[in-house]
Amino acid sequence: MKNSKVFILKKTIYKMKKGVSPVIATVLLISMVIVLGLIIFLWFRGMIVEEGTKFGKNVKLVCEDVNFKASYSEGILSIVNLGNTPIFNMHLRIFEGKGYDTLDLKEKYPEDWEGLNSGGTFSQQIDGEVGNADKLTLIPILRAKSSKGEIPYICGDEYAREVEGI
């Protein structure tokens, strides 16, 4: 008697067809994966700094093509752009002792600095800033295209060039 009741109950459960259909379950599963993927993508994108592009290339690669020469004499810093990559701005690193100071040329000399196009030059009296420096290096800053518009990109230290004559 007891056995037959259990059998009927089991049969009823197996026969019960109410619940989420396989199609809806699949749709739900796919939508959840897409939504989760989007959340993770947006989260990571916010954490990664966008570098931007120049001439259709990642701006990091364009730093390799920058070609300029700089010298310092009688308190005057002279720079010439020998390459075909326009230089938007430059950071001058003034090494003294164990540390260094960084001078933003565009920020410091807004009236004289107009950027360096191909063949462009810049010269400026900077002896007041340099003092008794042991070494001067210049780091190029390029203008890159990004989703936020045009952004400045500071090339890595490996692209810094030493200023001759100090």
Next chain:
Amino acid sequence: MLLQDKKGVSIMVGYILLIVGALVMGGLVYQGLKTYVPTEIIDCPEGVSIFIKEKVYDGNNLKITLVNNGFFNINGYFIHATTTQEQKVATLDLSEFIKEGGIKGGGFVLSLFEPNDEKPSNFEGIDIEIYSIQIIPMRFQKEDSRKRFVACGNSKINEDLNHK
């Protein structure tokens, strides 16, 4: 009963979803990585060369004769001068003072030199004493079916001026 239920995404729809997903992901990855592919840099050919055959500087006017001794046309040049004897990089733009032998451009002199061409240029009224000149040839080159202006930094020349 559940195992026998055949409703769900059909094999064909499954394949389509899989292929579309793969294509979309491939497209996204391609867009992200294509900017990292190194492309040819815009540069002058190695055979570009120019030299100063003659130079005369009288403290106010400069006369130079340039010769294209390379294998390619040169469409003009940047010309800069040093204003002190110690200065190693020339920064004073002399294109402003061109009177003969070229047209003043935006910081450069426009003048066509075919291979073996020889042309004199006169720069007059230079109000600052100059010690040496630096010339960087430039060309118009076809890049991606459009003409681009290219500076030939690797073919630059320096010349000291003898003061008279």
